[in-house]
Amino acid sequence: MSLHSASCLRRAGQLAGMKLSFMQQLRRLNFSTTRAQHMMSMVGFSENQLMVREAVSQVCQEFPNTYWQELDQQEKDPKEFHRALAKAGWLGIALPESLGGSGLGISEATIMMQTIAESGAGMAGAQSIHANVYATQPLAKFGSQEQLETIVPKIVSGDTRVCFGVTEPNAGLDTLRLATAAKKSADGSYYSVTGQKIWITCAQVASKMILLARTTPLEEVQKPTEGLSLFCIDIGDRNRPGLDLRKIKKMGGRAVDANEVFFDNYQISADSLIGEEGKGFRFILHGMNAERCLLAGEALGLGYAALKKATEYARERVVFQRPIGQNQAIAHPLADAFMRLEAAKLATYHAASLYDQSKTDPSGSVRQEDIGVAANSAKYLAAEAAFTACERAVLTHGGMGYAMEYDVERWFRECLVPRIAPISREMILNYIGERVLELPRSY
Structure with missing residues (x-):
């Protein structure tokens, strides 16, 4: 049976009275788990992970x-790509099956994101669904029953696209100092929202935004982590007063x-609040380590794609009557x-595995601090490795590396993203220095 749609198979199973897990349904598609030449x-990957990789590859x-x-x-x-992944049931890969998701872990989600980037789609392909995987995590865990029943299934089906609104121009990585305010009506x-967000991916095509805003002024809270609230708001109607979206021209990932995003007394319904008011920062922490893992996977995919292209070129390109890959200056x-x-x-x-273990370990032996160290380290290492591979791919192609048709220039433009977002290299080094090496904080 060819890959048609995991979601279609789920519906067929329900019609037949069967209660199959997502992976049981996936196995029925009769994929070969024979390792291809990657x-x-x-x-070291599990059968489930290999099946996810093969199924996503087919899409x-x-x-x-x-x-x-x-x-x-x-x-x-x-x-079209977003629609195909939705049809195949992949947009809810890390959400519970009770919400229409696949019930898999961040490990499987990471391998999905890597597979997408590695296919040639690069960061653009991965980023087109990135928020669907991690931004929905706090919504699924802390959302109201109405939100779980009406919003999450539409995100999983692809009918609703979502973006994540946290970063602000005057706060940057200092999230606790964000200025966007949500004031509750009498x-x-x-709530009336006023403020500005920046670098919000897919806002032009999204109808929902997971928004972090301050509901209690910073000067009125005991800790900066308090007074921030998380919302799932409507942004689909561009004509509503108080909402203004301005597209940023950028270097890479242009798809x-x-x-x-500017808010000027933009009114959102009170039931758009996710969980308890003032607990928003704690809620987004639930998804931050997951995002580090996903972005690391995307960077890996980008790096492997570039390296594969470079090695193929090095084998085929003949100069001085021999393949350039025969030269150690190219090969090494x-x-x-x-x-x-x-x-x-x-x-x-390893980081993704720790994250998943923490969700199923009743003893609590996997600490959030350990996951944070592993996830940040992974994101740093993967971003640096991807940059090395993408730069080398361009240089291996020589002049042709500058040509669009060879793809490596596109991937090189995109490989800067995981070095910068969602946290810079320097902040990760600060984090490791302080949390692991117990060095004095520098900022």
Whole structure:
């Protein structure tokens, strides 16, 4: 049976009175788990993870590099790709099956994101669904029954697209100092939001935003972590007063939009609040380590794609009557890039495994601090490895590395994203220095 849709198979199973898990349904698709010739070593991955990789790969094969080249040049959203992943049931990969998700872990979600980037889609393909995987985590865990029943299933089905509104121009990584305020009305029926967000991915195509805003002024709370609240708000109607979206022209990943979002007394319903008022920062922490793992996976995929392209070119390109890959000046940097990616891969899936263990470990032996160290380390290492591989891919191609048709220039433009977002290299080094090495805080 060819890959049609895991979600379609789920519906068929329900109609037949069967209660199958997502992975049981996936096995019925009769995928071969025979290891294909991948640049990345697949040794050590579970059967479930290999099946996810193969199934997602089949979806990605429908979207060749020319598709992504065209969207990058035209700055068009990959709506067909998003629709295909939704149809195949992948947008809710890490959400509970009770909410229409697949009930898998962040490990499987990470390998999905890596597979997407590695297919040639790059960061643009991965970022088009990135928020669906991690931004919905706090919504699924802390959302009201109405939110769980009406919003989450539509996100999983692809009918509703979501973006994540946290970053602000005057706060940057200092999230606790964000200035966007949500003031509750006298009758308690709505909040009025005023402020600005920046670098909000997919806001142009999203109809919902997971918004972090301050509901209690900073000077009125005992701790900066208090007084922040999380909302799931409507942004689909661009004509509503108080909402203004401005697209940012950017270097890479042009197929997905990035935006400044301005709120000016923008009214949102009181029932858009996620969980308890004032607990929003604690809620988003629930998804931060997951996002680090996902972004590390995306960086890995980008790096492996670039390295594969570079090695193929090095084998085929003949100069001075021999393949350029025969020259150690070409071969050694490529070998170095491979080892960096493999090392980052181990760190990435170790972090994802710890995250998943913490959700099923009743003893609490896996501490959140350990997950934070592992996830931040993985994100750092994967981003650096991806940059090394992408830069080397361009240089290996020589002049052709500058040509759009070879893709490596597109991936090189995109590989800067995981070095910068959602947390910079320098802040991760600060984090490790302070939390692990117990060095004095520098900021």
